[in-house]
Amino acid sequence: MAEIRTKVLIVDDEKGLRLGTQRLLQSEGYLVSIAENGTEGIRLGTEEEFDLAVIDLKMPDYDGLEVLNKIRQIHPNTVCFIATAFASYDTAIEATRLGAFSYIPKPFTPEEFLYQIEQGVKHRKVILESARLLKEREENLLELAQEKSKLNIIIKSIEDGVLIINNSGQIVYFNNSVLKNLDMDELAIGDDASEVLPAKISEIISKYFVSFETVNKSFSTQIEIKSDNELFIEVNCSPVPQTDGSFSGVVVIIRNITETKKIELIKNQFVSMVAHELKTPVAAVQGFLTIILDKNISTSRDQEIDFLSRSSVRLKGLLDLVNDLLDISRIEMKTKQRELVNLNIPETINSTLVFLQLEIEKKKLIVNCEFEDNLPVFKADLNELTRVFTNILSNAIKYNTDGGYIKIKTSMTGNYLCTSISDSGIGMTEKDVNNLFQEFFRAKNEFTRGISGTGLGLTIVKRIVESYHGKVEVESEYKKGTIFTIKLPITLK
Amino acid sequence: MALIAIIDDDPDIIEASSLVLKSNGHEVITASNPDDGFKVVTEKNPDLIILDVMMDEPDDGFFLAQKIRKEKIETPILMYTSVSKTLGFEYGAGEMVPVNEFVEKPISPDELIQKVNSLLEKK
Known part of the structure; x- marks a missing residue:
């Protein structure tokens, strides 16, 4: 009370009483405001919140009860007294009904008045304290309700299934993803977990109910819910401790890992193919070398030279393969540093042809180039585009017939800068064309025997071209020839 | 012999x-693809067949072995494998894979001779 002084409003039309009570209260340390009629009383009492108000019942303009009512409508916590010389039973009841704290009959002695005021102050404190508690409680409840619904929304919305089992083995909570990830149509709170859940999950859960030592461990497992890699899940079970540390249940997280499994399968297939491709030449070289070294097997000098030169060819092929694999992995990991420059496609093709000149001459091939005038430049990495044209042109040479031709044509078609490379080679069957871009695929027929290759050349072409948002198209006729078309997108201005 | x-x-x-x-x-008689292989086996009736698992397709060797057995040819088959073991796939001889013995590439001459001779003795 020392710093915050109690504020009192006196509303009375009788000047002597007004000033008397004001002096009395001020001398006791109260902060007093006075109003000489009802209108003034209402104005002051509603404008600011007083701790206490003493209101005369009979005033010329307003009835004291009306003033009381008006003030309390705005400030319900102001403790109000009604003072009157005409105390009647009815007005006392009405005053209390309207929320008056007490009734002060006139005339009164200073002691009587101060006693009443002190009671009012105590009451005011109680009111303020309970109002504060009520407000705090309401805020807490609101926060709690918001927290709870937030948590609920979070658990409901996550993709992972969340399922909780109590220490009697009953399901006590689950979100919608549980049904989806387990491919179940129904599940109910109270169900016995070991009866309704897949056997592998029940097995893990049962561990928690058998031994106390396992209680603090989490367990994971992967389950194929639908065969043929249609639905694969990972289940993680963790114990839920009570506040005292004892076992109160299990929380089960069910995650859909179908996509991860599919990628894993593709990766394994690729690794097994790579391993096979790498091992085949090694096995051949190893075979030759052991024969040459084996004292029990007699070989002539000529034979040995033949075996060694064949081994050398196989090792060269192995080296090409390793280089191709490194290129693919660089493209995949995007670690390859690209240097984008404006490339003139006919120039790039011409310099590639220079590199391949020796092979072209060996087969006595006729190369014909037809480049449209005023072709736009293409922004790309020179090494990558050279690689694309080298791979396609070397195929056109390798799989060509002696004395055949290669036709190269570059032109703008719509938004694409198109380069078609056609050869008069051995061509491909429709089945071969369909498999053409698969890693390690190589067409096998009477003509391809003796032609070496890694089976990765076109895979690399496709990946490079697609990384520039381009397309590779192929048309082929068995025993007639093949046309590869590289389409690179150009932004038209 | x-x-x-x-x-x-x-x-x-x-x-x-x-x-x-x-x-x-x-x-020795040889063939470089499953079709020629089948022809050689039916026409020349060898005492032993050495067959590679992967030819044109990853399972070509298996299919050829099954085809040979369907023809009631009971000639022992020694199968060459390359990467199966490294990848953790252990083939067992059985109905699916009707061969008598496996040998992993690269082949050591001693192991090849030992396996060939033991298959020929059983015959």
């Missing part, structure tokens, strides 16, 4: 294996 058919699409493996077998006094 026996007639042995080697069916493998890798000419270098055929060459190396042939030499090893010939040095041990066997006679």
Whole structure:
């Protein structure tokens, strides 16, 4: 009370009483405001919140009860007294009904008045304290309700299934993803977990109910819910401790890992193919070398030279393969540093042809180039585009017939800068064309025997071209020839 | 002295294996794809067949073995495998894979001779 002084409003039309009570209260340390009629009383009492108000019942303009009512409508916590010389039973009841704290009959002695005021102050404190508690409680409840619904929304919305089992083995909570990830149509709170859940999950859960030592461990497992890699899940079970540390249940997280499994399968297939491709030449070289070294097997000098030169060819092929694999992995990991420059496609093709000149001459091939005038430049990495044209042109040479031709044509078609490379080679069957871009695929027929290759050349072409948002198209006729078309997108201005 | 058919699409493996077998006094006939292999087996009726698992397709060797058994040809088959073991796939001889023995590439001459001879003795 020392710093915050109690504020009192006196509303009375009788000047002597007004000033008397004001002096009395001020001398006791109260902060007093006075109003000489009802209108003034209402104005002051509603404008600011007083701790206490003493209101005369009979005033010329307003009835004291009306003033009381008006003030309390705005400030319900102001403790109000009604003072009157005409105390009647009815007005006392009405005053209390309207929320008056007490009734002060006139005339009164200073002691009587101060006693009443002190009671009012105590009451005011109680009111303020309970109002504060009520407000705090309401805020807490609101926060709690918001927290709870937030948590609920979070658990409901996550993709992972969340399922909780109590220490009697009953399901006590689950979100919608549980049904989806387990491919179940129904599940109910109270169900016995070991009866309704897949056997592998029940097995893990049962561990928690058998031994106390396992209680603090989490367990994971992967389950194929639908065969043929249609639905694969990972289940993680963790114990839920009570506040005292004892076992109160299990929380089960069910995650859909179908996509991860599919990628894993593709990766394994690729690794097994790579391993096979790498091992085949090694096995051949190893075979030759052991024969040459084996004292029990007699070989002539000529034979040995033949075996060694064949081994050398196989090792060269192995080296090409390793280089191709490194290129693919660089493209995949995007670690390859690209240097984008404006490339003139006919120039790039011409310099590639220079590199391949020796092979072209060996087969006595006729190369014909037809480049449209005023072709736009293409922004790309020179090494990558050279690689694309080298791979396609070397195929056109390798799989060509002696004395055949290669036709190269570059032109703008719509938004694409198109380069078609056609050869008069051995061509491909429709089945071969369909498999053409698969890693390690190589067409096998009477003509391809003796032609070496890694089976990765076109895979690399496709990946490079697609990384520039381009397309590779192929048309082929068995025993007639093949046309590869590289389409690179150009932004038209 | 026996007639042995080697069916493998890798000419270098055929060459190396042939030499090893010939040095041990066997006679060798070869084929480089499943179709020719089947022809050689039915026409020449060898005493033993050496068959590679992967030819044009990853399972070609298996299919050829099954085709041979369907024809009631009970000639022992020794199968060449390459990466199966490293990848953790252990083949067992059985109905799906009707062969008698496996040998992993690269093939050591001693192991090849030992396996070939033990299969020929059982016959």
